[in-house]
Amino acid sequence: MSFSGEQHPGVQAPTPETDGFRLNHTMLRVKDPERALAFYSRVFGMRVLRRLDFEELRFSLYFLARLEADDAVPEDTGERTVWTFSQKGLLELTHNWGTEDQADFAYHDGNAEPQGFGHICFSVPDLDAAEAWFDANGVEFVKRSDQGKMKDVVFVKDVDGYWIEVVEAARLAKLGA
Template sequence: MFRQSISKQLNNSIKSNTFIRTMASYNPKSLLLNHTCLRVKDPKISVDYYTKNYGLKLIRHEKMPEMKFDLYFLAQDDSKGSQFAKEGVLELTHNYGTENDPNYKINNGNEEPYRGFGHICFSVDNIEAASEKLLNNGVAFKKKLTDGRQKNIAFALDPDGYWVELIEHGSDKVQGVSNTNSYKFNHTMIRVKDPVKSLKFYREVLGMKLLSTSEHESAKFTLYFLGYEHDDSFKENSLSREEQSKRESVLELTHNWGTENDSDFKYHNGNEQPQGYGHIGIALDNPGEFCNGIDSKFGDELTWGLKFNQGKMKNIAFIKDPDNYAIEILPKNYTV
């Protein structure tokens, strides 16, 4: 009954074009899902892991000694221009000294009682060859391609224990070969308590579109995939798995059935202790106008971690979703 209620509410929202009517005046088509931020213990080890195994390039290293942390930005796209004007960026945050602390451990978001963030995902040209290459490189796996019932996905582990999903996009696939230059930073997954509230936030407040839905009745969970799509003719909830695998900067919301009915249930947002996952970041041409617009429209319905231009680091904002996950809002031409 609840699943039917979710589907009905979602379908009504899509059909009524709620976002288009209420948000179009201050939701420019420049919006993109720019980056995902993860804290890491040792940046040298982590940067090497992602560049060697997934074809990412270190496109920017921002040193913040006065705040005692550094930021490392990695992406497939290493063309000139701001790191905030691209999709598919992975931001690794290193707090000084953690690499020398034998007791410091990252929370990967998948262990009780600190579950919340789930994984990041790379879409590859040939998943069999990619998995074999990772194994030969000494990469550990949570789930190998041959494990379990699903033979078309795998989960590797990064140096901090974060889960890294592998799926296949199949473009220019060559038997027995995998080219890391073809890999895409496809999606970031977080778990959500109530999908109705979360979908409303990401669609109506942040302006994302529902790309597809995947329901798993036997395991009692549903996956909702969202992203920015500025083609006016796009039909929500219509992408095939193949079409979606060729994208970057997709957000996956995982709903485990029944959590919405438990008043005491909550997910860990990654920013409370023990820390791990940080945030996703959306970028656009005029974030100040955007923040003012959604604040005016939604008012007290919104929770701000930092209102635009009011912190030590200017020209950014942090808003929180219904599960208290952080979303950074910043200009495409932002300078740290």
């Protein structure tokens, strides 16, 4: 690998102690796992790799991925757990039991004040087709690809109000400075 990363103030060279480190997953808390799982499996084609329940602590974790045809996912649950935690780019949905029964319960989406967390992002092969798919499935748009100052970037919301950026990589060559 010859590319060593862009250099900016604050960037430091990786040390040998970090060899093998990789980003495994991002976690979102969800009010109702059935609704959230329906959304991510139907709209984004994700599959649940592993569900882990923590009865004493009253929460469940769902690890999702967009699997490729050649992914060799182990059938054995222990082996699949190990495999899951060795992947890149997973989405973890965390359900704190009982939130689904609280009518006025909602998590902060990170985009309302005070801002913090912003969004997750999916890359798609055809942004126009993705927008049509979202329309056909009643997905709420924050911004369409032809709106705002950043063209060719879509933002939608999931069932918990989290923002999802959707991009077509081929359209982004001239993005930014």
